[in-house]
Amino acid sequence: MIQTKKAAAFISIMLIVITLSPVVMNWVEDTVDEFPFSYYPMFSLQRSAVYIQDHLIGYDGNGGQHVIPCSYYKPVMFNTARRQINKYVYLGMADTLAAVVARNIASDPSGEMDHIVRVEVVKGTFHIDNFFRHNDRTPLEAKVEGSAVVQR
Amino acid sequence: MKTIINRIHHFWFEEVPAERLAILRILSGLYAFWFLSRNVLYLHYIAQTDPVLFAPKAIIRLLPGPLHPDLFLGIVLFTLVLNVLFIIGWKYKITGIGFAFFLWWVLSYRNSWSMLYHIHHLMILFVGVVGIARSADALSMDAIWRVRKGKEKLPGKHWQYGWPIKLILSITLIAYFLAGVAKLAGPLGWGWMFTLREHVAIDTLRKVVLGSDKASTFFPKIYTQSWFFIVGGVGSFFLELLAPLVILNKKAGKGWAVLTFAMHWTIFILMGIRFPFQLSGIPFLTFFEPERWLSNLTAKRGQKKFLDA
Numbered sequence: 001m002i003q004t005k006k007a008a009a010f011i012s013i014m015l016i017v018i019t020l021s022p023v024v025m026n027w028v029e030d031t032v033d034e035f036p037f038s039y040y041p042m043f044s045l046q047r048s049a050v051y052i053q054d055h056l057i058g059y060d061g062n063g064g065q066h067v068i069p070c071s072y073y074k075p076v077m078f079n080t081a082r083r084q085i086n087k088y089v090y091l092g093m094a095d096t097l098a099a100v101v102a103r104n105i106a107s108d109p110s111g112e113m114d115h116i117v118r119v120e121v122v123k124g125t126f127h128i129d130n131f132f133r134h135n136d137r138t139p140l141e142a143k144v145e146g147s148a149v150v151q152r
Numbered sequence: 153m154k155t156i157i158n159r160i161h162h163f164w165f166e167e168v169p170a171e172r173l174a175i176l177r178i179l180s181g182l183y184a185f186w187f188l189s190r191n192v193l194y195l196h197y198i199a200q201t202d203p204v205l206f207a208p209k210a211i212i213r214l215l216p217g218p219l220h221p222d223l224f225l226g227i228v229l230f231t232l233v234l235n236v237l238f239i240i241g242w243k244y245k246i247t248g249i250g251f252a253f254f255l256w257w258v259l260s261y262r263n264s265w266s267m268l269y270h271i272h273h274l275m276i277l278f279v280g281v282v283g284i285a286r287s288a289d290a291l292s293m294d295a296i297w298r299v300r301k302g303k304e305k306l307p308g309k310h311w312q313y314g315w316p317i318k319l320i321l322s323i324t325l326i327a328y329f330l331a332g333v334a335k336l337a338g339p340l341g342w343g344w345m346f347t348l349r350e351h352v353a354i355d356t357l358r359k360v361v362l363g364s365d366k367a368s369t370f371f372p373k374i375y376t377q378s379w380f381f382i383v384g385g386v387g388s389f390f391l392e393l394l395a396p397l398v399i400l401n402k403k404a405g406k407g408w409a410v411l412t413f414a415m416h417w418t419i420f421i422l423m424g425i426r427f428p429f430q431l432s433g434i435p436f437l438t439f440f441e442p443e444r445w446l447s448n449l450t451a452k453r454g455q456k457k458f459l460d461a
Contacts, residue, residue, distance in 0.1 A: 001284065002286075005165060005315075007250055008315045009164070011319075012164065012318075012319045012322075015277075015281070016319070016322055016323070016326065019326045019327070019330075020326055020330070023333055026333060026334060028338035033268055034210060035209045035210045035259065035260050035272070035276075035291065036210075036276040036277055037273075039157070039330055039333075040270060040330055040331045042270065042334075043335045044334040044335060044337055044338030044339070047340075047347060047351060047354065051354050053357065053361050055361045055362050056363075067362075067363045068363060069363030071243075071363075074197060075194070075197060076201075077194060077267075077269075078362070078366055080265060082267075082358060083266045083267035084201065084266050086368070088205075109302065124361065126357060128353050128354065128357065131353070132323075132353055132375040135372070139362070
């Protein structure tokens with residue numbers, strides 16, 4: 001525990017400098033984001049008119065498409081599931097991911113996804129303005145990265 | 153030069169009541185307990201993730217690989233025990249810094265699975281500073297024990313309770329400043345303030361496409377109201393970039409705290425983006441004198457009891 005003013009001043013200066021130090025990451029090429037000292041890189045990302053997102057699509061027996069909530073991959077916080085889905089696709093393991101989701105759907109006691117017979121991991125390119133202004137949620141481009149059959 | 157140093161010294165080591173720091177200890181501890189206890193299962197699930205997704209952060213880099221999920225669960229539960237001791241202020245010399253360390257460790261482990269959450273940074277720094285300071289000299293088991301034993305009187309105002317608050321306040325302002333600099337240093341530069349809508353749109357789109365129930369239902373309704381997002385973008389930009397300046401004036405600091413707190417609630421209500429620690433208002437309490445609110449409350453209750461009698 002801090003007992004003297006000198007120690008308190010030292011700790012204060014050190015912590016302020018360390019908290020401020022990630023600011024340099026804004027101007028270097030090889031960036032590292034850390035915890036709990038961050039430069040908050042999500043605010044400096046370039047945004048364009050389209051956005052690419054890996055996601056899960058389920059098909060019923062009639063070929064109808066349904067959004068599969070990412071919680072069927074893993075019941076963790078949303079952004080964790082999102083990033084891990086992205087990483088599976090990035091690593092070329094979309095089939096593994098689809099198999100995990102298909103297994104979780106098959107064993108889901110709620111029965112909400114009982115009509116789903118097949119799962120696809122899709123890389124979708126969405127037009128942001130169309131998505132919100134015209135409620136057009138069809139991707140401009142959809143590439144199937146992996147798939148799995150729901151075996152019950 | 154001496155005058156400036158004296159001013160800084162007077163500002164940084166301002167004598168404040170022990171209760172002010174104690175209130176910050178209790179509230180940040182309660183927040184951490186709320187967060188950890190409701191996420192025990194989530195944390196256990198995350199620890200069961202495919203090891204291929206393990207991307208260690210901070211202190212977790214010292215581990216050779218992921219831990220057994222049950223061992224991690226044990227560490228989370230141990231942290232919760234320390235959390236309770238932190239709140240009640242028992243054996244604080246050990247439990248204060250101990251809890252801060254384990255909370256950092258647990259959240260670092262949680263952030264080591266391909267997703268670094270930026271919502272916990274401020275909380276960890278807050279708890280860390282409270283943990284190393286004399287935050288349990290009042291409103292704690294240690295304080296009750298010392299007074300009962302006749303070892304010490306109730307503490308009064310002291311610099312020991314002032315500097316940690318000033319440090320937390322400074323770190324809070326720096327965090328917002330860094331967010332502002334990141335926007336400015338990005339490819340959009342000053343133009344960022346006119347693209348708030350696009351940033352929120354991407355967050356909402358992700359949630360919709362991935363079937364999250366956290367997607368804002370309100371955002372699509374206000375999407376066409378460009379003026380609203382421009383006002384919000386410009387406002388947040390200046391709140392962030394000007395944050396360090398408000399340290400120079402108490403009233404400006406209070407005003408900044410109220411506006412920033414309101415900004416987080418607006419973002420949450422209209423856009424569905426939540427920063428839970430900021431929404432709790434706890435980081436902004438360092439700009440105020442919460443012990444006065446507490447004494448006013450107890451005085452009013454005492455008065456009511458007296459009148460009732």
